[in-house]
Amino acid sequence: MLKRPALLWLLAPYALFLGALPLVDRVHPTVIGLPFLFFWLLLATLLTPAAVFLAWRGDRKRGRV
């Protein structure tokens, strides 16, 4: 893990979906009409591929993959 620090990005989905849950388990404020919990989880779903991309880019830079 120390040789591939970029892999820490793979923990981002865990932080967004699970770690943040106590803060986002609410209906208001609604964002573009969506109840806040659903908005947040939709955002997390869209950010997950970005997190994996950052892990991949970090690995690439160090020539690990």
Next chain:
Amino acid sequence: MNATVATSVFGVFMVLTVALGLFAVRGRGSGGGLTEWSVGGRSMGTVFIWVLMAGEGYTSFSYLGAAGWGYNHGAPVLYVIAYMSCGYAIGYVVGPMLWSYAREHGLVSITDMVAHRYGRPWLGTAVAILATVCLLPYIQLQITGMGVVVSTISYGAISLNWAYFIAFAVTTGFVVVSGLRGSAWVSVLKDVLVIGTLGFLAIYVPLHYFDGYGPFLDRLVAEKPDWLTFTGHGGSGLGGSWFVTTSFLNSLTVVIFPTTVAGYLGARSADGLRRNAMLLPFYNVLLFVPMLLGMAAIFVVPGLAGPGSNLALFKLVVDSLPAWAVGVIGVAAALSSIVPMAVFMLVIGTMWGKSVLGVMPGLAGRPDRQKTGAQVVVVAAGGLALLLTYTEPNTLVRLSLISYEGMAQLVPMILLGLVWRKLTLWGAVSGLVAGGTLVCALVFTENDPLWGVNAGAVALGLNLVVALAVSWLGPKTADERPDSEVLATDPGPDVPVVSGTV
């Protein structure tokens, strides 16, 4: 009239499905043995792996259960999206690792990975039997799921019993011959239809019933707020701590789930799997659609109860669309049963062919005979699930309660064992036995969730403690092989294959 149109559309697509599945192996002859059939000869590129794994992940649950949970409870169903996203992300590391381990040592499933890691063929056999017990209920869930869909979209023209049989016949019809490659080809048809029909429904249903998303969501927020946060509506008892522990446990389980691993092993290169880990989570956006439509159905068709709530989405479809469109959406849902069912049957066949029958004297070291054995097991497993669906439906329903949480107990033996040599054979086995026993005890005494925590996660904790304690204090078995032979490592950058040298 409606019944004729919808049933015809359905029938045409089912024939097309079998044809496509069989077409996948044209010109490949019967060579290649078990590796060609079970993991597509390890030759599939990024796009095919994406299509296949998306196809496996999106089962009949997505159409029925997700909408039904959305209708009954609301928020708790979001755990599906959470665990699949987290699991796909860590697949970035786990996928290439398992892939290179299997490739290097000529392995085709988790059971022979276990047999190789611990140097005990009987352990592979034991895990294969255990995994089969956990997977059979899933085959039945696909059969019954497809049954209710087909009988609904045919406006009752096809009876439930016939629909169950069609599910079994269509799936067996191609997977026995064409294996993982055929499943991937059928997945192409499935993904196109699923993306198309769900994309359409996501726009059409709110417009048709509520004049658009704004009014629909406003009404949901104003009238049904208890559906929109944990623990959801109706005293489900599924709170935030249940969501977090279940999502965490399932995200670890999904990366070693035999069907996921079949997808990993089918890949041509490690980098294809890494790219797949980036692209696959996008598919999860589609899972929001049946959940939202399930909640839309609360307003349109109130009062569905029990198993009827699983049809929340299809009630809207049949109520608002012409017969041909109902048929097409039914086909998409039916294929969402067929593809996962094909891969479930395939991995059961593979595990038995290699790790149960394959250790018998006549079949050891004979991939051609192992493949034949595996094909026989595919038909037997599917036939058994079908038979139990007709005669003892409750047996498998009860078993399905422990399926995922039971499979989760393999995580230390496989994931930890493959990277950490100090985990001993007896440590891994003791942990599995302890965790498995606790899962059964908690689930069958109806203590799941236990104090708001997923019972499988509690059992995994015990599993891990026992595995570490026994590894540390218990007997050490002699294994002379070097670490490089026993452990899995990241394959690193793809090495271009240069022919003609050496």
